[in-house]
Amino acid sequence: MKQRPRVVILGGGFAGIYAAMELEKAVRKGEDIEIVLVNKENYFVFQPMLPEVISGTIGILDVVSPIRRLLPRTDLHVRDVEEIDLEKKLVITSPGFRPHPHVIPFDHLVLALGSVTDFRGLRGLPEHAFPFKNLGDALNLRNHVIRALDEASIERHDETLRKQLLTFVVAGGGFSGVEVVAELNDFVREVARSYPGLDPREIRIVLLHGGERILPEVAERLALFAQDILMRRGVEIRLKTVLEAATGDAAILRGGETIPTKTLVSTVPSFPHPLLEALPLAKGKNRRLLANRHLQAEGRTDVWALGDCAVVPQTDGTPSPPTAQHAIRQAAVAAHNIVATLHGRALRTFDFKGLGKMGALGHRSAIAELPGGIKVSGFLAWWIWRSIYLVKLPGWGRRLRVASAWSLDLLLPAELVQLKLGGSRGVTQEHFEPGQEVFRQGDLGDRVYLVMSGQAEVWRSVDGVEECLGQLEPGDWFGEMALLNETTRGATVRCTKAMDALILPKSEFSVLAANLPDLRRSFERVMEGRRGGAGMGVGGKRDSV
């Protein structure tokens, strides 16, 4: 062979990591190949335990394993993938410390990019719903929940805000949503006891599910068991209920009902990695890559597709569900077939139909469907769940850490430390629904808004009489005067047509206004042209563009 053939694997989930592991086994047996793995994190997330990060039951780092330790013979590139060129057989990754283009040629390409949460097209969800997919999501949610409790405990005047802060909504009653709501419920109810200002009866935890019963993945008996457990622990289950939109203050259901909340988690929907859309490869349901039972992408002998980003037929012809057990078996077949292709040997076929299903319900309870149709629920299922996953966890060190954390958890109360990593949020967007207040007269001015779509009205109250000062339309700025003059808001802004707004926080606005003369001039013109005079402090028309 001229040069060592290079296998480039994209993605560090179960499919990608296990494909690399299997290829490393081949290398140890003397196979002369180079393995490159590209993943945007330097760790592998043990997804089944991710919900436990919310409560801190296991240490935050215990749910993840450093990829370098798992794959000592693999060349790890901790980068985003920017482009895949199948014709030239190249992968281009994002720049690192220096903005050099970084190009990796491949002989074989393994596409194991998994799925991503994609709220596009769902009104207000991209801005206001928490996804729950990776470690960052879990930590963000945890921090936010603790912050909501901290704030609720000192909010004694504004009953509406207090209600929003103490209501937690999870949308999606599949495995993922159920595990998240179970952990969230246990966590909030336990730590709330440390807040003397909170009454446990004020706390609402709501699970929204479109179907007739939760957990469509398992038998009805187990689903009903899970529903019963969750309800007894205080979770409100809303069946046949679909989340339609979200604002910073509420979850909006189909039919128009709103649930006031500052915490909305959505575990649906997920799509394959957006990079795959541009690839000239056959796609199946939900834009997933079509793979044959050798794990080759349709029509290719050098491109392999596996895991959640692919449609892989099981033994009975139905597509593999997006589970770790399927990804791991697919990875083994793909790795074998890559080596076989290099030597011109016969390929193996993916032949697997699943071993069972398990879901944790928190507080020493779970459900499990085992091989042979055996159904287990409650403490026994929980014990099986823990044992199986402890063994599946890669590496002895990790197992020891998790086992020790689980043991301590039996003795110690839940953590309630809020881990902030600092850093400004930069420019953000928010969605408002009709009737919603953007801010209120008398509030502190801590940000500037630009209307991108929709409509709002400006109202000022003088001696108890409300007066409408004007309308805000797309392209209008508002809220900058309270910043420039460092006063409080001189009027209330209320949304009248579903509105999307761009937001600059005070800090960003000050730096930009100080250094961008054009921006400053534009604001100055707005201020001069303001009907209400210098004290209005809300907004109005930007001069003609």
Added chain:
Amino acid sequence: MKQRPRVVILGGGFAGIYAAMELEKAVRKGEDIEIVLVNKENYFVFQPMLPEVISGTIGILDVVSPIRRLLPRTDLHVRDVEEIDLEKKLVITSPGFRPHPHVIPFDHLVLALGSVTDFRGLRGLPEHAFPFKNLGDALNLRNHVIRALDEASIERHDETLRKQLLTFVVAGGGFSGVEVVAELNDFVREVARSYPGLDPREIRIVLLHGGERILPEVAERLALFAQDILMRRGVEIRLKTVLEAATGDAAILRGGETIPTKTLVSTVPSFPHPLLEALPLAKGKNRRLLANRHLQAEGRTDVWALGDCAVVPQTDGTPSPPTAQHAIRQAAVAAHNIVATLHGRALRTFDFKGLGKMGALGHRSAIAELPGGIKVSGFLAWWIWRSIYLVKLPGWGRRLRVASAWSLDLLLPAELVQLKLGGSRGVTQEHFEPGQEVFRQGDLGDRVYLVMSGQAEVWRSVDGVEECLGQLEPGDWFGEMALLNETTRGATVRCTKAMDALILPKSEFSVLAANLPDLRRSFERVMEGRRGGAGMGVGGKRDSV
């Protein structure tokens, strides 16, 4: 008494937390007071163990304790303090989820705001040096170090960049700097073994110290012991060396020598909280509040000053050093005196001279100066260090967790997971020194620059011939063309006079340019006016302002 007197404590370090603890003791004995604590985090950081977060020896959450668990009778406000009004006896905190002003009246005020890292006035340090003061700092540093190793392991062409990535510089050889460099050195050298592409001999860990020997706080014998241990483990100690400036690529020493590095940690200098500057109270050395031996701020009977933000005389008249043991004793005296003042009883006097000093050197070594002048070093000192701090750690749960983490650490390799919490960095600033390249022709365009001060030149190389295209002065934009046209940089920009630049990352720039017509127009004018034509992609004069 008309109403319960309210004691408001600002700051959740050793001084603030222990003052609240002592007041809670009084409440348990029947004292009828209300205790309010304002702190921007909901946890207390056990500062002596903070360096261990770098290596992940103990769990990230084990170094902190939730304040609510420590202080069940205290009303905790997790907010920043925005204003203190001594005349009206009010504290105003930053807004929470809703921007309402939040006002807390007090009868007694305890100022225990500690110190903050303040790099102002030090060229390039605010932009490029890592502080090491709180948990966020420790996590940021850890993440950055792992990222540098990840990048170095795949950087095979650019030798200069590789050297920068593998050099780690700590400025300041006091207790804090020594503990940080010891942990950093242990961590980098241990985890580097998991990177097949890294040669341990390429790694440089440098400690800069202005004095003749490190650790001026302890006896010479112990300092020399520490120097010896650190050097044997691979730390380069540069004595009589002062850090003068920093860029994104180097630490610049007084005298002009530069050390190429992407990682510069500075543990100096620290100042009292900026809020104290505006207070009409007497200040001593380094702008700290002058307190008498009753812990009252000079001239007040209702304002108390303690911990690192105050100058408190010890028994011998010298000011207390900024240590936990002093803060804790001051807190006890202050709490006692507040209750005494409420009842018109006699005040106690702070009478303490320190029990000793300890510093960890990593890998089972430490130094300690115990009472009676006993000096211990090496394993015994390390064992004493761990035992004392384990006992001092507040709460049994925490002790159990730390003890268990320490035991596991004897068996398991260091963690190397990089914990990113996501989120864009927003608008940032960078400092450049003469001769430094801002970017190079052919680089990817991932950000836009605005010159705030200093000067740079634009050079283009065509067929190996370099041509100067122009100069960039304050107010000039550059780098936007590569973004707008999505091409690579058409020229190299090199700093000629020490330059500060404002930076907008690609994502922020796109959102702003799409929504701020004034900004977009200003860029369009720059592009039209560009001498080099549309392909130049670097920058030039912005039109007249």
